[in-house]
Structures are given as structure tokens and as C-alpha cells.
Amino acid sequence: MIKVMVVEDQALVRGAISALLSLDHDIEVVAEAADGAEAKQLLQSVIPDIVLTDIEMPNMTGLELLEHVSQAHETCQTVIMTTFSRAGYIRRALAGGARGFVLKEAPSEYLIRTLKQVVCGKKVIDPELALSALDDTDPLTEKERKALRLAGEGYKTAEIAKSLYLSEGTIRNYLSDAIAKLNASNRVDAARIAKQKGWL
Amino acid sequence: MIKVMVVEDQALVRGAISALLSLDHDIEVVAEAADGAEAKQLLQSVIPDIVLTDIEMPNMTGLELLEHVSQAHETCQTVIMTTFSRAGYIRRALAGGARGFVLKEAPSEYLIRTLKQVVCGKKVIDPELALSALDDTDPLTEKERKALRLAGEGYKTAEIAKSLYLSEGTIRNYLSDAIAKLNASNRVDAARIAKQKGWL
DNA sequence: CTAACCTTGTGACCTTTGTCACTAAATGTT
DNA sequence: AACATTTAGTGACAAAGGTCACAAGGTTAG
Numbered sequence: 001m002i003k004v005m006v007v008e009d010q011a012l013v014r015g016a017i018s019a020l021l022s023l024d025h026d027i028e029v030v031a032e033a034a035d036g037a038e039a040k041q042l043l044q045s046v047i048p049d050i051v052l053t054d055i056e057m058p059n060m061t062g063l064e065l066l067e068h069v070s071q072a073h074e075t076c077q078t079v080i081m082t083t084f085s086r087a088g089y090i091r092r093a094l095a096g097g098a099r100g101f102v103l104k105e106a107p108s109e110y111l112i113r114t115l116k117q118v119v120c121g122k123k124v125i126d127p128e129l130a131l132s133a134l135d136d137t138d139p140l141t142e143k144e145r146k147a148l149r150l151a152g153e154g155y156k157t158a159e160i161a162k163s164l165y166l167s168e169g170t171i172r173n174y175l176s177d178a179i180a181k182l183n184a185s186n187r188v189d190a191a192r193i194a195k196q197k198g199w200l
Numbered sequence: 201m202i203k204v205m206v207v208e209d210q211a212l213v214r215g216a217i218s219a220l221l222s223l224d225h226d227i228e229v230v231a232e233a234a235d236g237a238e239a240k241q242l243l244q245s246v247i248p249d250i251v252l253t254d255i256e257m258p259n260m261t262g263l264e265l266l267e268h269v270s271q272a273h274e275t276c277q278t279v280i281m282t283t284f285s286r287a288g289y290i291r292r293a294l295a296g297g298a299r300g301f302v303l304k305e306a307p308s309e310y311l312i313r314t315l316k317q318v319v320c321g322k323k324v325i326d327p328e329l330a331l332s333a334l335d336d337t338d339p340l341t342e343k344e345r346k347a348l349r350l351a352g353e354g355y356k357t358a359e360i361a362k363s364l365y366l367s368e369g370t371i372r373n374y375l376s377d378a379i380a381k382l383n384a385s386n387r388v389d390a391a392r393i394a395k396q397k398g399w400l
Numbered sequence: 401c402t403a404a405c406c407t408t409g410t411g412a413c414c415t416t417t418g419t420c421a422c423t424a425a426a427t428g429t430t
Numbered sequence: 431a432a433c434a435t436t437t438a439g440t441g442a443c444a445a446a447g448g449t450c451a452c453a454a455g456g457t458t459a460g
Contacts, residue, residue, distance in 0.1 A: 009305075010283065010304040011304070011305055011306055011307045011308065012217075012281070012302070012303070012304040012305070012306055012308050012310075012311055013213050013216065013217075013304055014308075015220060015307060015309075016213065016219065016220040016308060017212075017213075017216045019216065019219045019220035019223055019308070020215060020216040020219035020220070023219055023223075081212070102212070103212070104210040104211070104212040104213055105210055105211055105212070106211055107211045107212070107215060108211065108212050108214075108215025108216060108219070110212075143407085143408095151388075152388070153388075153392060154384065154385060154388040154389025154391075154392050155385075155389075156447090157446070158446090166408070166409085167408075167409055167410085168409095169408085169409055169410060169411085170407085170410095172446095172447070172448065172449090173409085173448095173449090173450095175448080176448055176449060176450090179448075179449095180449090184354065185354060185355075185356060186356060186447080186448080187388075187448090188352070188354040188387075189353075189354025189355075190354075191354075341437095343437085343438095356416070356417090357417070358416090366439085367438075367439055367440085368439095369439055370437090370438055370439055370440095372416095372418065372419085373418095373419090373438085373439085375417080375418080376417085376418055376420085379418075379419095380418095380419090386417080386418080386446085387417075
């Protein structure tokens with residue numbers, strides 16, 4: 001029996017995933033959590049074989065949870081489940097010790113198959129996803145990323161400058177660089193591209 | 201037996217929701233679709249009692265699907281299922297003839313209860329959600345909305361103008377109005393605000 | 401030491417946005 | 431028909447954004 005903890009912020013989806021997993025006779029959902037923090041709490045009393053977690057959640061993201069599990073619960077494997085094929089995330093997930101990476105776009109049988117393989121000691125990453133992660137690396141510098149993030153939220157140059165303790169001119173240079181690197185037509189476009197890749 | 205069609209773009213979530221519903225002995229999932237367009241296709245051969253649909257999907261959104269179902273399949277009820285409590289959506293959904301509105305944040309039993317009540321002819325909307333919908337109404341016109349949507353995706357004035365068959369000046373006027381109405385500091389900010397409210 | 405490099409900043413220049421006042425046509429109402 | 435109202439467009443101007451060349455200061459490596 002594979003004992004699984006399901007971590008996902010949307011209650012409906014969480015319940016549905018649990019229902020799906022419960023249909024399989026080799027799998028037992030032993031705990032559910034709405035975010036990383038709650039999962040961390042629960043892990044003090046329940047030790048599942050696999051922690052199946054979403055990435056984007058309030059309080060504590062799936063990637064932070066992954067880090068915690070890798071360190072504090074070595075017998076526990078982590079499988080990441082996320083919405084978009086964001087190349088940036090997969091890199092960080094693997095670096096953090098994730099054993100599986102499943103897209104919410106994938107068919108549901110695939111999730112079950114992944115869990116079973118991970119329990120057998122395998123590492124499971126969607127092959128095409130793994131490929132896409134190799135292609136493009138984040139070309140942005142830390143400053144460019146920060147500036148771009150704020151630009152994407154609608155802040156204007158002066159506000160970004162103040163927020164990052166830099167001059168307006170520098171911010172414009174950074175954004176200009178970012179726009180060029182991402183082949184975007186303006187800062188909004190650039191922010192959109194970077195966000196979609198998981199670089200923001 | 202309540203016959204349900206599940207429309208949701210993320211395969212994993214779709215499968216999980218279907219699994220969840222199938223656990224209830226009064227409910228039968230008779231069809232699944234990945235977006236509005238596919239659902240519309242399927243409706244030509246399968247007529248469920250309830251179409252359970254997400255809002256944000258490629259090709260054809262849940263709201264467009266709702267409109268189609270209301271017109272072409274009067275015996276079919278529609279229940280909207282969405283991620284955020286976006287006040288704007290609920291208004292449009294009700295105006296379009298939706299019979300139920302369920303948040304993905306709600307517990308999964310709530311979904312099943314809603315489906316059963318809708319089949320009995322009731323209209324089910326989360327009460328706190330109904331309240332929040334009364335507060336702020338979408339102040340944007342259709343043109344402003346379209347222009348703003350494109351602006352938020354990084355298109356520049358000239359491109360938006362071409363796309364909507366209007367002059368550049370008009371687009372700038374529309375965006376200017378939208379920015380003023382939403383108390384935003386620029387088009388990006390305005391798009392962000394509108395999106396967060398569910399008006400885009 | 402010094403050459404090569406980052407990072408940050410400046411100034412100039414042009415393009416894109418945002419605002420506003422004002423037409424002009426189309427539509428609706430009485 | 432006369433009227434408001436809506437919808438689209440224009441022109442002008444100011445503000446913000448984007449590009450580029452270049453320079454000052456700090457760090458690093460040969």
C-alpha cells in the first residue's frame with residue numbers, strides 16, 4: 001500500500017485528486033493539506049511514502065515544502081504537480097530533490113503510474129518536459145528579474161527605481177536589456193514571456 | 201441518475217473531478233471535454249442533465265459555452281466552477297443563465313450537493329460569493345475590455361487597433377478611459393486590476 | 401599593476417502612451 | 431423632424447518608455 005499525502009490549495013481539486021487516487025487499490029491517501037505550512041505540520045504525526053504537492057500555494061510553496069521534506073524526512077519522496085510546463089520550475093524541483101514531476105495537463109492515469117514508479121525508486125519526469133527544460137535557461141540577471149517583475153505588475157519606472165534603490169536610468173537600461181534578451185516588444189510583453197517560462 | 205458532462209482543460213483535474221463524482225451513486229459522468237469547443241461538439245451526440253464547466257479555457261471559455269447551452273440545449277443546466285472568487289464572473293454567469301456557481305476553493309462535498317440541488321430546479325450560489333458580487337460592478341464597456349485584454353498581453357496600440365479594426369487614437373481613448381475608471385496608473389496596472397476582479 | 405570585467409548611472413534622442421478638447425456620423429427617443 | 435446619446439475618430443501636447451553610446455567606480459585575474 002502506497003501512503004500518499006496530497007498538498008493542493010484548491011479544496012475541490014484536492015478532494016478530487018484524493019478520490020482519484022483512492023480508486024486505485026495500491027494507493028491510500030493518508031493526509032491532505034491546503035498548503036506547504038499545513039503539510040509540514042501534518043508530517044510530524046503522519047509519515048507518508050510520497051508527498052504529492054502543487055507548486056503555487058499560499059504560505060509555503062511546493063518548492064519550499066520539497067526542500068523541507070528532503071531534509072527532515074528522508075524516507076519520504078516528493079512528487080511535484082503543476083499547472084504549466086514551466087521550464088524554470090522543473091530545474092529548481094530537480095535541484096531540490098524531487099523524484100517526480102507531473103503536469104496537470106497530463107491524463108490522470110499518468111499520475112498514478114508515476115506514483116508507483118517513484119515508490120520503486122525511479123525518477124519520473126515527462127520526457128518532453130525534460131527536453132524543454134534543457135533548451136532555454138533563464139537569461140535574466142537578478143536585477144533584471146526584479147525590475148521586470150515589478151514592471152509586470154504595473155509599476156512605473158520611478159516606482160521600480162525607488163523600490164530597488166536604483167536610478168530611473170538604470171531601471172530603464174535593465175528593462176531594455178530584458179526586452180532585448182526575451183525578444184519582447186515592450187516591458188509588459190517581456191514580463192509575460194518570463195512569467196510563462198517560470199522565470200519570474 | 202444525474203448525467204454530467206465535465207469540462208475542464210487540465211486533464212489531471214478533469215479526471216480527478218470525474219473520479220470524485222463517480223464515487224456518488226446518483227451521479228454518472230457521461231462525457232468529458234477539454235474546452236468549450238470540444239464540449240459543444242460532444243453535445244451533439246450526448247445530452248447530459250448538467251454541464252459542469254470551468255471558466256478559463258482555451259478555444260472557448262466556460263461563459264461562452266454557457267451561452268451556447270442556454271440557447272441550444274434548454275433541458276441542460278449549467279454549473280460554473282472557477283478558481284478565484286471573481287465577482288465579475290458570477291454576474292455574467294447568472295446573466296447567461298447559469299444555475300450553479302461553485303468555487304474550486306470549496307470542499308468537494310459541496311460540489312456534489314450543488315449538482316443534486318440544481319437537478320431539483322434550485323439555483324445554487326455560495327452566499328458570501330453572491331454578496332461580494334453586489335459590491336463592485338464592471339464599469340468597462342465591451343470595447344474597453346477587449347482593448348485592455350490585448351494591452352495586458354503586451355500588444356502595443358497599433359497592434360490592438362489593427363486587431364479590433366479601429367484607429368489608434370480611438371484605442372488610446374478607450375484605454376485612457378479604462379485607466380481612469382479603474383484608478384490605475386497605466387494600461388498594465390489597469391489590466392491587472394480588471395483581471396483580478398474577473399472583468400477581463 | 402593593469403587590463404578586463406561588472407554594476408550603476410547619465411544624457412541625448414526618438415517612440416509610445418496618456419489626456420483632453422473637439423468633430424462627425426450613427427442611433428435612439430420623443 | 432428635432433433632440434440627446436452613443437460610438438468612432440482627429441490633433442495636439444505632455445509624460446513615460448525604449449535605445450544607445452559612453453563614463454565612473456569597484457572587483458577580479460593574469
